[in-house]
Amino acid sequence: SDYSTLGDVAGKRVLVRSDLNVPLDGSTITDDGRIRASVPTIRELAAAGARVVVTAHLGRPKGAPEDRYSLRPVAARLGELLGQDVAFATDTVGESAQATVAGLADGQVAVLENVRFNPGETSKDESERAAFADQLAALADAFVSDGFGVVHRKQASVYDVALRLPHAMGQLVATEIGVLRRLTEEPARPYVVVLGGSKVSDKLGVIDNLLGKADRLLIGGGMVFTFLKAQGHEVGKSLLEDDQLDVCRAYLERAQQTGVEILLPTDIVVDTAFPNGDRTPEPRVVPAGEIPADALGLDIGPDSAAAFAAALADAHTVFWNGPMGVFEVDAFAAGTRAVAEALTKIDGLSVVGGGDSAAAVRALGFDEAAFGHISTGGGASLEYLEGKTLPGIQVLED
Numbered sequence: 001s002d003y004s005t006l007g008d009v010a011g012k013r014v015l016v017r018s019d020l021n022v023p024l025d026g027s028t029i030t031d032d033g034r035i036r037a038s039v040p041t042i043r044e045l046a047a048a049g050a051r052v053v054v055t056a057h058l059g060r061p062k063g064a065p066e067d068r069y070s071l072r073p074v075a076a077r078l079g080e081l082l083g084q085d086v087a088f089a090t091d092t093v094g095e096s097a098q099a100t101v102a103g104l105a106d107g108q109v110a111v112l113e114n115v116r117f118n119p120g121e122t123s124k125d126e127s128e129r130a131a132f133a134d135q136l137a138a139l140a141d142a143f144v145s146d147g148f149g150v151v152h153r154k155q156a157s158v159y160d161v162a163l164r165l166p167h168a169m170g171q172l173v174a175t176e177i178g179v180l181r182r183l184t185e186e187p188a189r190p191y192v193v194v195l196g197g198s199k200v201s202d203k204l205g206v207i208d209n210l211l212g213k214a215d216r217l218l219i220g221g222g223m224v225f226t227f228l229k230a231q232g233h234e235v236g237k238s239l240l241e242d243d244q245l246d247v248c249r250a251y252l253e254r255a256q257q258t259g260v261e262i263l264l265p266t267d268i269v270v271d272t273a274f275p276n277g278d279r280t281p282e283p284r285v286v287p288a289g290e291i292p293a294d295a296l297g298l299d300i301g302p303d304s305a306a307a308f309a310a311a312l313a314d315a316h317t318v319f320w321n322g323p324m325g326v327f328e329v330d331a332f333a334a335g336t337r338a339v340a341e342a343l344t345k346i347d348g349l350s351v352v353g354g355g356d357s358a359a360a361v362r363a364l365g366f367d368e369a370a371f372g373h374i375s376t377g378g379g380a381s382l383e384y385l386e387g388k389t390l391p392g393i394q395v396l397e398d
């Protein structure tokens with residue numbers, strides 16, 4: 001990475017915005033992918049003699065401290081991965097943060113408590129954000145933006161602080177942007193996009209944009225039922241966004257006009273209740289047009305999984321965002337597994353975008369190296385593909 005805008009970082013306090021927003025079960029980290037992805041930049045700066053001050057968020061606390069959103073376990077894991085002690089400040093910019101930063105020697109690393117414990121971080125009021133950004137900036141001599149998963153947020157530690165310090169793009173952000181650029185600028189064809197996850201409304205912009213760019217769009221996950229309903233099928237108790245039916249209909253029509261192939265599942269794995277710990281799943285496969293009134297869809301069926309894999313087989317570029325079903329439960333993981341498996345065989349660039357799909361490939365035991373790229377950004381990678389301006393990138397380029 002190019003830190004030349006920062007001059008020699010040796011002896012300098014460098015504030016690094018990382019995305020350490022990992023899933024936790026109590027204080028146990030269930031997927032440390034984002035922490036591991038943050039290590040190279042931190043290690044590089046520490047090795048160059050910087051005093052590295054990491055700021056990051058966890059979850060969506062409402063601008064005040066909450067134990068369950070503390071970054072303490074994350075800081076401990078970062079220390080293990082770095083193989084060196086990591087100091088932890090129990091506040092964001094207060095006495096603990098100031099004392100912790102002042103105590104750093106060259107090459108040492110500190111993590112500040114969850115930046116969203118301060119209401120200034122996410123405030124829509126520019127002056128509140130500015131005041132907090134001033135406090136963050138006062139802790140450092142330079143800023144490195146490396147939290148790719150959060151670059152779509154116009155927040156103090158992502159955006160405003162970059163206006164206040166000499167800044168540079170970290171190597172994770174540079175890598176992520178480089179890969180996403182390959183998806184948007186002349187992708188090798190066929191270019192196939194697989195979308196899943198629960199909500200159509202989260203994916204509208206990206207579908208809109210991709211209808212003009214991708215050759216095939218494969219749709220699974222909870223969002224599929226709104227498409228099936230839009231085609232006139234009953235979907236029982238499945239997830240449904242009634243207010244998106246017209247939008248889905250319009251997409252299906254536009255796909256026909258533009259020659260983009262949209263593949264929807266033809267069979268669905270259903271159960272009569274959403275899986276929970278107390279109940280043994282009773283999965284059944286039904287045709288997509290015959291979901292019983294008392295059932296809900298929880299995965300794409302085996303015929304659909306095979307059809308999706310076949311539609312991926314000749315692809316030279318693939319972007320995948322969102323699981324095909326409730327992959328956390330074995331009975332409903334086969335669709336997601338089939339798509340992941342197909343991606344590992346692509347002759348070309350395969351990109352797994354987003355928190356849930358990235359977590360899925362790791363949880364299902366796939367070797368990360370079998371994929372072209374596993375993005376750390378969910379919303380950020382989608383917004384990039386929508387063609388939106390990402391405030392956290394724009395501020396570095398201006």
Ligand code: 3PG
Pocket residue numbers: 019021059060149150153355377378379380
């Ligand atoms: C993510 O999990 O996608 C990023 O960490 C951003 O989190 P946010 O959606 O709460 O801003």
